[in-house]
Amino acid sequence: MSQEIESGELDALLxxxxxxxxxxxxxxKWDLVGKKGVVRNAQTLGGWHEVVLEGSTSAVRxxxxxxxxxxxxxxSKVKLAGSLQGIKSGDQSSITKRRKKKQSPPMAxxxxxxxxxxxxxxxxxxxxxxxxxxxxxxLVFAVRRHFARTKVDESDVIFRFLTRIGKFPE
Numbered sequence: 001m002s003q004e005i006e007s008g009e010l011d012a013l014l015x016x017x018x019x020x021x022x023x024x025x026x027x028x029k030w031d032l033v034g035k036k037g038v039v040r041n042a043q044t045l046g047g048w049h050e051v052v053l054e055g056s057t058s059a060v061r062x063x064x065x066x067x068x069x070x071x072x073x074x075x076s077k078v079k080l081a082g083s084l085q086g087i088k089s090g091d092q093s094s095i096t097k098r099r100k101k102k103q104s105p106p107m108a109x110x111x112x113x114x115x116x117x118x119x120x121x122x123x124x125x126x127x128x129x130x131x132x133x134x135x136x137x138x139l140v141f142a143v144r145r146h147f148a149r150t151k152v153d154e155s156d157v158i159f160r161f162l163t164r165i166g167k168f169p170e
Contacts, residue, residue: 013042017073025066
């Protein structure tokens with residue numbers, strides 16, 4: 001019963017009916033570790049999930065990072081009767097979390113938030129081809145264009161930064 005799951009889905013709250021194994025974290029009672037259960041519901045704050053344990057009708061609260069997904073049951077087949085129907089206790093078809101490098105959103109800088117004086121100093125310092133008496137919108141456009149066209153050598157910037165704060169001799 002393997003399913004392809006996007007990493008963003010794994011990091012979010014688990015849907016109702018997801019079959020899980022409690023792996024544990026520092027907030028998990030040790031007698032719960034290793035037990036299987038079904039997610040009854042999840043709260044966004046803190047990532048807490050209510051899990052109904054196999055052979056029980058009461059739910060325990062466990063955080064998302066303390067759960068391993070065994071199977072995600074489609075919403076139409078969800079039955080929370082306190083048992084794991086259709087899942088064998090020795091089933092090895094667990095879906096493992098794939099650690100992917102999280103992609104950060106593209107960097108966006110709102111240069112329009114800068115003061116007009118700051119934009120004018122930037123224009124003077126970098127000799128931008130803009131009139132001295134131009135509007136703030138024109139300055140923002142010119143600074144944005146210059147900023148986008150500027151190539152940066154990251155290793156050089158890091159070296160210069162470390163030199164400046166005194167970590168490397170000059």
